[in-house]
Amino acid sequence: MRTRRLEISCPLCGSAEVSYTCTPNCCFNHVCAGCGTTFEPVTRATGRKVSGIEPPTPLPDPADPTVACARCDSTEVYLTPENTAVCAQCGALLEIELTEIHTA
Ligand SMILES: [Zn+2]
Ligand SMILES: [Zn+2]
Secondary structure, X not given: OEOEOOOOOXXXXXXXXXXEOOOOOOOXXXXXXXXXXXXXEEEEEEEEEOOOOEXXXXXXXXXXXXXXXXXOOXXXXXXXXXXXXXXXXXXXXXXXXXXXXXXO
């Protein structure tokens, strides 16, 4: 299954201009370019799995939205054609939840 880069919209203004500002071994702080809100996305395994995940081309930039898989901690989480987050390492389908939301 071909996937595309993860997209996360700002929980406050809905902008898709969201960047990842840290590194996976530190935290998952993201910032919205539109309104300056920061948040950390976390994933929850849905219990469903798929196989044959193809990573997107080109691969995401380090500043693109990034989350860790709730099952295997991989940050190779992409979107299926149905807009579901999926881990390319273990194939888990994931739900994304936004935490630590702080408005600027
Ligand atoms: Zn915003
Ligand atoms: Zn995984």
